[in-house]
Amino acid sequence: MKNINYIIGNENTIDTPLEPFSDCVINFLNDVSSCLLKSSKIREFTDLSAFAFWARKANIQNLKNLMGGGKINRLGRGLCFHIAPSNIPVNSVFSYAFALLAGCSNIVRLPSKDFPQVDFICNFLKEFLKNYPEIEKRTAFVKYEKDDEINAYFSSIADCRMIWGGDKTIELFKSYKTKPRCFDITFPDRYSIAIINAEEIKTLDEDKLKRFSIDFYNDTYLMDQNACSSPQLIYWLNDNKTARDKFWEFVYTCAKEKYNFQDAVSVDKYTKICEDAILNSDYISNFQNVENLLYRIELNKIDENITELRGNGGYFYEYSLKNYDELFNIINEKYQTITYFGINPETLRNDIIKNNLKGIDRIVPIGKAMDIDVIWDGHNLIYELSREIV
Amino acid sequence: MLNYDEILNIAPYSLNKNEKEKLLFDGLFDLTKYHYENCGNYRKILNTLNINFDALKTVSDIPFIPVRLFKEFNLASIKEDEIFKTMTSSGTSGQAVSKIVLDKATALNQQKTLVKIVSDFTGASRMPMLIIDSPSVIKNRLMFSARGAGILGFSIFGADRTYALDEDMNLDLKAIETFLDKHKGKPILLFGFTFMIWQYFYKELKKLNKKLDISNGILIHGGGWKKLINEAVSKEDFKKALKDVCALNNVHDYYGMVEQTGCVYMECEYGHLHASIFSDVIIRNTKDFSLAPIGEKGIIQVVSLLPESYPGHSLLTEDEGIILGEDDCPCGRKGKYFNILGRIKNAEIRGCSDTYEKH
Numbered sequence: 001m002k003n004i005n006y007i008i009g010n011e012n013t014i015d016t017p018l019e020p021f022s023d024c025v026i027n028f029l030n031d032v033s034s035c036l037l038k039s040s041k042i043r044e045f046t047d048l049s050a051f052a053f054w055a056r057k058a059n060i061q062n063l064k065n066l067m068g069g070g071k072i073n074r075l076g077r078g079l080c081f082h083i084a085p086s087n088i089p090v091n092s093v094f095s096y097a098f099a100l101l102a103g104c105s106n107i108v109r110l111p112s113k114d115f116p117q118v119d120f121i122c123n124f125l126k127e128f129l130k131n132y133p134e135i136e137k138r139t140a141f142v143k144y145e146k147d148d149e150i151n152a153y154f155s156s157i158a159d160c161r162m163i164w165g166g167d168k169t170i171e172l173f174k175s176y177k178t179k180p181r182c183f184d185i186t187f188p189d190r191y192s193i194a195i196i197n198a199e200e201i202k203t204l205d206e207d208k209l210k211r212f213s214i215d216f217y218n219d220t221y222l223m224d225q226n227a228c229s230s231p232q233l234i235y236w237l238n239d240n241k242t243a244r245d246k247f248w249e250f251v252y253t254c255a256k257e258k259y260n261f262q263d264a265v266s267v268d269k270y271t272k273i274c275e276d277a278i279l280n281s282d283y284i285s286n287f288q289n290v291e292n293l294l295y296r297i298e299l300n301k302i303d304e305n306i307t308e309l310r311g312n313g314g315y316f317y318e319y320s321l322k323n324y325d326e327l328f329n330i331i332n333e334k335y336q337t338i339t340y341f342g343i344n345p346e347t348l349r350n351d352i353i354k355n356n357l358k359g360i361d362r363i364v365p366i367g368k369a370m371d372i373d374v375i376w377d378g379h380n381l382i383y384e385l386s387r388e389i390v
Numbered sequence: 391m392l393n394y395d396e397i398l399n400i401a402p403y404s405l406n407k408n409e410k411e412k413l414l415f416d417g418l419f420d421l422t423k424y425h426y427e428n429c430g431n432y433r434k435i436l437n438t439l440n441i442n443f444d445a446l447k448t449v450s451d452i453p454f455i456p457v458r459l460f461k462e463f464n465l466a467s468i469k470e471d472e473i474f475k476t477m478t479s480s481g482t483s484g485q486a487v488s489k490i491v492l493d494k495a496t497a498l499n500q501q502k503t504l505v506k507i508v509s510d511f512t513g514a515s516r517m518p519m520l521i522i523d524s525p526s527v528i529k530n531r532l533m534f535s536a537r538g539a540g541i542l543g544f545s546i547f548g549a550d551r552t553y554a555l556d557e558d559m560n561l562d563l564k565a566i567e568t569f570l571d572k573h574k575g576k577p578i579l580l581f582g583f584t585f586m587i588w589q590y591f592y593k594e595l596k597k598l599n600k601k602l603d604i605s606n607g608i609l610i611h612g613g614g615w616k617k618l619i620n621e622a623v624s625k626e627d628f629k630k631a632l633k634d635v636c637a638l639n640n641v642h643d644y645y646g647m648v649e650q651t652g653c654v655y656m657e658c659e660y661g662h663l664h665a666s667i668f669s670d671v672i673i674r675n676t677k678d679f680s681l682a683p684i685g686e687k688g689i690i691q692v693v694s695l696l697p698e699s700y701p702g703h704s705l706l707t708e709d710e711g712i713i714l715g716e717d718d719c720p721c722g723r724k725g726k727y728f729n730i731l732g733r734i735k736n737a738e739i740r741g742c743s744d745t746y747e748k749h
Contacts, residue, residue: 263676264734266678266679266689267456273438274439274455274456274459275463278435278463281437284438287438287439292677293677
């Protein structure tokens with residue numbers, strides 16, 4: 001088709017599957033990783049360095065062991081069509097690497113918007129692939145302007161699809177005809193929360209609080225709270241005002257120092273609190289704004305509609321939680337990640353299962369909200385992008 | 391509430407800083423209370439923001455609401471049956487538009503205020519008026535777009551109103567020449583929107599290689615520079631271009647918005663935009679909204695004594711500007727004078743919840 005720009009590869013991508021965690025893929029990823037980590041450019045792109053760190057042989061080997069080690073009796077599903085998200089640029093590469101590890105060949109549709117880190121990694125991969133013909137044959141990165149025909153074409157030849165980009169993108173791509181056996185993994189809009197035990201905050205000294213606030217910052221401000229896994233609402237267990245204020249004071253200090261605070265974000269946040277005042281004032285018991293950098297909206301009740309309350313760029317809802325049951329009552333399939341501090345994640349996980357909840361796919365410590373991996377959004381991507389031969 | 395008719399008797403650029411502060415503060419404080427009592431949504435906002443009326447001591451203490459809210463909510467301090475007309479901003483198709491509800495009193499005060507301000511620049515007598523737009527813009531009288539409202543608002547200064555463009559936005563050279571012949575030697579008022587003038591008047595004349603003599607004209611134009619900045623056309627380029635094609639010497643830009651119709655900010659002979667006694671601009675640090683000193687750029691808050699039917703008396707715009715001085719412009723007008731620097735840059739969204747783009 002004429003309007004497809006092949007950034008990497010060409011229209012002759014083969015669909016012959018590989019075994020998951022095949023040596024050539026592991027070696028390829030490791031080479032990419034070590035060269036990326038050595039590159040002077042990597043410092044500009046912290047997201048790519050996270051990818052490079054993840055792609056190390058030691059880590060991949062570890063994942064392989066977790067998935068059953070040497071013999072897992074699987075083969076990739078075939079050709080995977082990735083609809084990459086346009087605003088977490090690095091996920092294009094993660095998505096590709098996950099499917100490659102599962103044994104799939106790949107057509108990655110890059111966002112039409114240009115990102116410097118995407119340009120950089122594409123040039124980088126292109127060079128590397130020359131040494132890996134088996135992978136080169138299984139790799140295409142494409143760009144094209146809005147085009148139903150091209151979307152439909154790639155969908156029609158795919159054996160599986162990774163559809164990022166939220167509800168509307170999924171709706172669009174589901175409207176295209178696919179092979180009867182085509183398997184879709186969709187990443188819809190999700191909602192995430194944090195749970196902090198105030199009692200445990202009290203035990204932290206200044207140094208630890210500082211480190212903790214940086215972890216929280218990395219989960220939130222770093223991506224403007226736009227990632228699905230970034231917490232919107234902070235639940236306080238064993239609530240204590242002094243501990244809370246102390247925590248926020250450190251978060252504010254950290255944001256003041258690190259946050260790339262765009263002008264428009266201050267207006268967005270101010271507009272948001274006015275919108276909340278009009279639409280949700282019966283939920284709001286208190287509001288504090290520290291120099292537009294930190295907005296704290298204290299809630300006096302929670303219900304199943306609370307997932308509609310979403311802020312960006314340092315706009316946090318918080319609620320004093322009596323017990324888990326109060327939270328479990330309102331959790332639905334929209335909930336993705338709980339980031340936590342000072343609680344036992346095992347107990348929480350067991351309680352979620354015991355209570356038969358439809359939401360929560362992930363419980364990770366504060367600071368790990370963004371760490372994407374082969375188990376994501378409740379999916380074991382290696383398993384789902386491959387088929388088991390029994 | 392303040393008696394607006396009394397204020398209308400004060401010359402629009404006659405008050406110094408302290409006199410104006412007192413006038414504005416008293417009026418804005420009353421308006422804040424009035425809207426708090428009469429507009430439920432506004433009351434919710436002030437309650438959530440923890441506004442304490444006793445703590446409001448100066449004009450800059452008056453709470454402001456983002457101008458964007460008028461695109462999302464009905465904000466009215468009057469009952470449905472008191473609505474005299476609803477004005478809308480002229481957003482491009484698909485964009486949300488602001489909806490501003492007016493009762494008769496507010497609409498009338500807007501008109502009277504505009505007359506006071508503009509006649510300070512044009513003189514009190516009516517002039518033959520050439521409108522550089524298409525008559526189709528004002529056809530729908532029920533929903534006034536900002537463009538239509540601007541034309542109608544300024545029409546009060548003109549006699550023998552003639553449109554320079556036809557229904558399809560083509561230059562109507564015949565109408566223009568007939569008009570100019572008829573009023574040869576007389577002062578003429580021209581009015582239009584900055585981009586329309588550039589695109590459909592100047593560029594067409596240039597293309598036709600046609601020179602007109604409107605050396606006795608005074609042009610008032612507004613609507614913003616966004617599109618012209620994209621074409622890399624500066625204020626100076628604009629003025630020079632018009633001088634080239636029609637010998638215009640007297641050109642005044644104005645800054646205004648549909649959310650505060652009436653109290654426009656006119657550009658003086660020295661190229662400065664001026665705040666009249668009916669309204670003011672406050673420049674704030676774009677990040678924390680603290681007050682910016684003279685000479686420092688920031689986000690623009692506009693306050694106005696006019697809005698009684700809707701809570702638009704203190705608004706945070708999305709424009710950036712810079713105060714050049716106060717009470718000491720060489721043109722002699724008192725009050726703040728300033729420049730507009732354009733809209734604040736849209737936030738670059740990082741994250742995956744807002745990833746929907748064109749497919």
